[in-house]
Amino acid sequence: MTASVTVRVPAKVNVQLAVGPLRTDGFHDLANVFLAVGLYDEVTVRPADELRVTCSGADAAQVPLDRTNLAARAALALAARHGREANVHIHIDKDIPVAGGMAGGSADGAGALLACDALWGTGASREELLEICAELGSDVPFSLVGGAALGRGRGELLTPLETGGTFSWVFAVADGGLSTPAVYAECDRLRGTTPVPDPEPSAALLAALRTGDATALAAAVSNDLQPAAVSLRPSLAATLAAGEEAGALAAMVSGSGPTTAFLTAGEAEAEKVADALRSSGTCRAVRVTSGPVPGATVCGTARSS
Ligand code: C5P
Numbered sequence: 329m330t331a332s333v334t335v336r337v338p339a340k341v342n343v344q345l346a347v348g349p350l351r352t353d354g355f356h357d358l359a360n361v362f363l364a365v366g367l368y369d370e371v372t373v374r375p376a377d378e379l380r381v382t383c384s385g386a387d388a389a390q391v392p393l394d395r396t397n398l399a400a401r402a403a404l405a406l407a408a409r410h411g412r413e414a415n416v417h418i419h420i421d422k423d424i425p426v427a428g429g430m431a432g433g434s435a436d437g438a439g440a441l442l443a444c445d446a447l448w449g450t451g452a453s454r455e456e457l458l459e460i461c462a463e464l465g466s467d468v469p470f471s472l473v474g475g476a477a478l479g480r481g482r483g484e485l486l487t488p489l490e491t492g493g494t495f496s497w498v499f500a501v502a503d504g505g506l507s508t509p510a511v512y513a514e515c516d517r518l519r520g521t522t523p524v525p526d527p528e529p530s531a532a533l534l535a536a537l538r539t540g541d542a543t544a545l546a547a548a549v550s551n552d553l554q555p556a557a558v559s560l561r562p563s564l565a566a567t568l569a570a571g572e573e574a575g576a577l578a579a580m581v582s583g584s585g586p587t588t589a590f591l592t593a594g595e596a597e598a599e600k601v602a603d604a605l606r607s608s609g610t611c612r613a614v615r616v617t618s619g620p621v622p623g624a625t626v627c628g629t630a631r632s633s
Contacts, residue, residue, distance in 0.1 A: 390427070431471055
């Protein structure tokens with residue numbers, strides 16, 4: 329019998345986040361270019377009397393442990409589809425910033441889903457897993473798939489993208505999180521009555537990803553949620569400026585923020601930008617990593633004797 333399954337799931341950064349007008353269902357159509365980067369949460373599931381979620385890691389205290397946690401919702405959704413109880417203990421070892429615009433909650437949803445599928449021997453198809461992911465949240469399918477992908481619709485309709493190399497990133501973690509719905513609402517408020525075009529992926533950006541050209545990618549990155557995130561958290565402007573001054577090729581808010589993302593020319597440049605951000609006093613923590621990396625992956629299975 330399988331005693332536990334552990335799944336490792338990466339964070340994401342959006343190299344393009346083009347936000348269309350507000351839809352009648354409360355979402356926005358997007359042209360969302362995701363890149364999975366090497367900061368990971370690890371989700372471990374093991375049989376238990378009832379559904380339970382625990383969390384470890386520096387920011388564990390900020391993670392909800394009730395049924396609003398996407399990991400718990402993922403287990404419940406898979407169990408309901410397969411006519412079984414979601415009687416598992418889900419443990420999240422959290423390294424992705426909480427409410428940071430890096431899809432940490434989505435990562436835990438995708439991780440728990442894949443882990444429960446393996447633990448229970450559900451044998452769900454990739455298609456079914458992706459369908460459940462889309463029900464859980466707009467960014468959850470990408471956490472399963474990883475790599476680089478274009479998300480259309482509300483971000484859940486994915487087309488994998490080819491990438492010609494690895495990109496070096498620095499992430500500046502801010503104090504506290506930002507609520508995704510609040511950032512979208514602020515984006516609508518700032519836009520007022522200005523007509524909003526349908527979101528389209530940037531051809532230059534897709535070409536830069538394909539060729540692995542960091543300078544060209546930096547020239548093409550964009551995030552329509554950035555003005556809203558900075559409006560709600562004005563101190564982000566100083567973090568962005570600090571990274572730019574230190575030589576980042578591009579400085580941007582990651583998704584709905586408040587984590588800021590800095591694309592650099594390579595590993596040495598990333599370390600230089602990271603040092604400058606650390607001494608700038610404009611952020612809580614600094615992380616250096618790269619992407620693309622694979623999506624949710626089973627990395628450990630223990631068997632009981
Ligand atoms: O899908 P998810 O649960 O991550 O969305 C959280 C919230 O973010 C939504 O309720 C909505 O307010 C906003 N959102 C949006 N348009 C999207 C994705 C999310 O307005 N494409």
